[in-house]
Amino acid sequence: MPHLPSPEEIEAACTPKGAWTRAQLAEWGVPWPPPKGWKDELTERWKAAQQDGAPSAHQVPAAPAQETLDFG
Numbered sequence: 554m555p556h557l558p559s560p561e562e563i564e565a566a567c568t569p570k571g572a573w574t575r576a577q578l579a580e581w582g583v584p585w586p587p588p589k590g591w592k593d594e595l596t597e598r599w600k601a602a603q604q605d606g607a608p609s610a611h612q613v614p615a616a617p618a619q620e621t622l623d624f625g
Contacts, residue, residue, distance in 0.1 A: 555581055557602060560596050583624065590624075594624060
């Protein structure tokens with residue numbers, strides 16, 4: 554189940570070179586290579602989950618056969 558990070562978590566996971574590792578993106582359900590707009594998409598999903606009263610653990614239910622979020 555992918556972890557839905559907060560905007561702060563996304564920025565904190567950035568490497569010193571200003572990028573994110575493949576492993577970190579995979580944990581969040583972002584495909585490799587990451588599509589344009591992936592940070593904005595995660596941020597919007599996080600905000601929507603907060604408005605819906607999602608638990609603070611930020612876990613996103615995934616379809617059983619789907620291991621990444623749909624960025625298409």
